[in-house]
Every structure is written in C-alpha cells, then in structure tokens.
Amino acid sequence: MRDRGVPASVLVGVGSCLPSRRVANEELAERLGRSPEWMFQRSGIRFRHVVEPGTTSGDLAVAAGREALAEAAAGDVAAVVVATTSPDRPCPGTAPRVASRLGLAGAAALDVQAVCAGFVYALGVAQGLIAAGTADSALVIGTDALSLSVAPDDPTSMLFGDGAGAVVLRSGHREEPGALGRCVLDSDGDGRDLITLRGGGTEERSAARAVPADPYLRLQGREVFRRAVEHMASASRAALDAAGWKPQDVDRIVPHQANARITAMLAERLSVAADRALANIEHVGNTSAASIPILLDHARRAGDLQPGHRVLLTAFGGGLTWGATTLVWPHLTPSSLTHSGETTCTTSWSTS
Structure with missing residues (x-):
C-alpha cells in the first residue's frame, strides 16, 4: 500500500491535436493494392490524419500541450515529459524545445521512448x-x-496516423478523483525486432555497412497482435489489483x-463488456504514443468519460514495452481554446 505521505499525481487537464489533413482508405487503395473495406476489416481504420510538409511532432505536441494547460488553468508546470518515437531531431530531445515554446523554459524537460507504450x-x-x-x-x-x-x-502504412495528446498532472492525494494508481511497466528486449526501425542508430553506423539499414518502420503483425493482447491483459490485471x-x-x-480487433480481444480477456x-x-x-491521450480527450468531449468513472489505461509497443494504470475520472470542463499559430488542429473526429 502506498504511503499516505507520498504525493499522488492527479490529472487536472487534457488536450489533443490532430493535423487537419485527413486521409481515407480510398486514397491509399491503389498504392497499397488493397481495397478500402479490406483495410477496415483488418484494422478497424477508415481514416487517419497526417502532417503536411513542414509540420513536426514538436508542433503537434505544442498545440496539444497548450490546450491541456489552458484547461487546467496551469500557467506553469515544473516538468515536461514528452513520449515520442518520432522526435524532431535525434539530438537534442524534443521536450526542451516544446517546453520553451509553451513558455515553460525553466521546467525540467525530457523525452521518453517506449514507442506505442510511451505515454x-x-x-x-x-x-x-x-x-x-x-x-x-x-x-x-x-x-x-x-x-x-x-x-x-x-x-x-495504412495503420499509422499522426497526432498529439497531453495531460496535466499536479501533486495531490490518492483519494482524489483523477489520482493515478500504480503505473505497471514491463518490457522484453528479446522482441525488439517485432517492431523496429533499423536505420539511423549507432548499430547501423558502427557496422559501417556498404548498404544503409532499412530507414522505415517495420512490424511483424501476427506476432505483435498476439503479444499485445497477452501483455496488455497481464499489465491491466496487475494495475487493477494495485487499485483494489x-x-x-x-x-x-x-x-x-x-487495432480494433486487439481492443475487442483485450476486453474479452479481461471479462469486461465490449x-x-x-x-x-x-x-x-x-x-502511437499519442493514442491514449487523444482518446481521453475525444471521449470526454463526446461524453463517454464521466466524472466518477473507473478508468483503466493500457498500452503495448516496440521494445517490447507495455504498461497500465488506473484512475477515477475527475470533473473537467473542456477548454474553449482555439488552435492558432504553427499548426492547425482538430480536437474531435468526424463521421462524415
């Protein structure tokens, strides 16, 4: 049991950003040699948003972070933690620049790289x-x-879209709505080749290969699917146990x-109604790392997250990495902030 004297981390604000360009399956069909319906049946995806030339992960992060800070009425925070697999530069990290652009230049700032489990x-x-x-x-x-x-x-490539999501945490008490439960985190580096981008790292540069390593993200879909369900379920059970x-x-x-089928199978494994x-x-x-906070923002705006709801967060990503945590959803009032400046964002999805 956690010591009552140890501060809890309490969620007090949420924000998200999706690039304005939306790409439907029909736009990808000829290039990939797959029908739009095949793509949907295999993944549950009909649309994804993608960045325009000149827009970076950092741009998306600034827009999402600004919205979360506005909702929390937080003029300042002491730390900025950015989870990303696609940093603006290999060096330095993306977080310090994001903090500076948000007027948080004195905050501690660091990147976390755990792929889709990054958040x-x-x-x-x-x-x-x-x-x-x-x-x-x-x-x-x-x-x-x-x-x-x-x-x-x-x-x-049909699977991936771009975006950013953010939350603000403050020190508080574990009994408060919004207080995070134990973060269950785990990994298995022996599975690193199941989701990987080989090019650009020291492994490639040290080998001095005549032919550069593959510069694209690759994944072994079937095995990733199996392990995602297995590990997300185990982490979820551990987080639920910790929360009682x-x-x-x-x-x-x-x-x-x-993948929509992973979500459905996870709910079945946990014996939770679909x-x-x-x-x-x-x-x-x-x-990727943005998916959970984007979903939190979308769901509370749609009314699918209500104060008092007991919420389980869980993710699986390359590394291999996976994790889960819990919270009781707090009362939040969506910000009326409109996006402007470096990147144009939409904070909800359209079914049209």
Whole structure:
C-alpha cells in the first residue's frame, strides 16, 4: 500500500491535436493494392490524419500541450515529459524545445521512448518526479508523426496516423478523483525486432555497412497482435489489483489504439463488456504514443468519460514495452481554446 505521505499525481487537464489533413482508405487503395473495406476489416481504420510538409511532432505536441494547460488553468508546470518515437531531431530531445515554446523554459524537460507504450511510461516518469518531490506538477505529452517513417508501399502504412495528446498532472492525494494508481511497466528486449526501425542508430553506423539499414518502420503483425493482447491483459490485471478493483468494476478501458480487433480481444480477456472499451481508431488510426491521450480527450468531449468513472489505461509497443494504470475520472470542463499559430488542429473526429 502506498504511503499516505507520498504525493499522488492527479490529472487536472487534457488536450489533443490532430493535423487537419485527413486521409481515407480510398486514397491509399491503389498504392497499397488493397481495397478500402479490406483495410477496415483488418484494422478497424477508415481514416487517419497526417502532417503536411513542414509540420513536426514538436508542433503537434505544442498545440496539444497548450490546450491541456489552458484547461487546467496551469500557467506553469515544473516538468515536461514528452513520449515520442518520432522526435524532431535525434539530438537534442524534443521536450526542451516544446517546453520553451509553451513558455515553460525553466521546467525540467525530457523525452521518453517506449514507442506505442510511451505515454503510459511517461505517466510513470512524471508520477515518480511528483512522488519524489522533484516536481509538484507536470505536463505529459504523447506525440508522433509516424506517417513520415513508414514505407509508402508497405500495407503496414495504412495503420499509422499522426497526432498529439497531453495531460496535466499536479501533486495531490490518492483519494482524489483523477489520482493515478500504480503505473505497471514491463518490457522484453528479446522482441525488439517485432517492431523496429533499423536505420539511423549507432548499430547501423558502427557496422559501417556498404548498404544503409532499412530507414522505415517495420512490424511483424501476427506476432505483435498476439503479444499485445497477452501483455496488455497481464499489465491491466496487475494495475487493477494495485487499485483494489475487479475487472467488473471498470467503467471504461482506454487502450492504445493499435487495432480494433486487439481492443475487442483485450476486453474479452479481461471479462469486461465490449462497450466499455473506448475506441477512436476508425477515425484517427494508430497514433502511437499519442493514442491514449487523444482518446481521453475525444471521449470526454463526446461524453463517454464521466466524472466518477473507473478508468483503466493500457498500452503495448516496440521494445517490447507495455504498461497500465488506473484512475477515477475527475470533473473537467473542456477548454474553449482555439488552435492558432504553427499548426492547425482538430480536437474531435468526424463521421462524415
């Protein structure tokens, strides 16, 4: 049991950003040699948003972070943690520049790289900073633009969309609505080749290959599917145990949006009613580290997350990495902030 004297991390604001350009399956059909309906049946995706030339993961992160800060009425935070697999540059990290652009130049700022599990890992990092007294508040952002890292002719490219989502955490008490439960985090580096981008790292440069390594993201779909269900379910059970909840106590599962069939199978494994597992993958695709915070923002705007709901967050990504945590959803009033400046964003999806 957590010491009552240790500060909890309490969620007090949410925001998201999707690039304005929306790509339907029909636009990809000829290039990939697959029908739009085949793509939907295999993934649950009909649309995804992608960045225009000149827009970066950092741009998306700034827009989402600005919205979350506005909702939380937080003029300042002590730490900025950015989860991303597609940083603006290999060096330096994306977080310091994001913090500076948000007027948070004095904040501690760091990147977390755990691929699609990155946001849950970043929550764990921020939770640790707050529990240790290093920070009394944190802005946690998941942002990715993986449409720039997939091979155009690879059917895998149909899965990925771009976007960013953010939450603001403050120090508080574990009994408060919005307080995060234990962040269950795990990994298996022996599975690193199941989801990988080989080019650009020291492994390639040290080998001095005559032919450069593959510059595109690759994944082994069937094995990734199997392990995603297995590990997300195990992490979820551990997070529920830590919270003292049973699966039937869960009002909403907010899973990483990798594949609609993974979400359905996860709910079945946990014996949670399928309609309690939230999804927006049909309209945004797999946004990697951004998928959970984007879904949180969309769901609360749509009324699918209500104060008092017991919520389970869970994700799986390359590394291999996976994790889960819990919270009771707090009362939040969506910000009236409109996006302007470097990037144009939409904060909800359209079914038209």
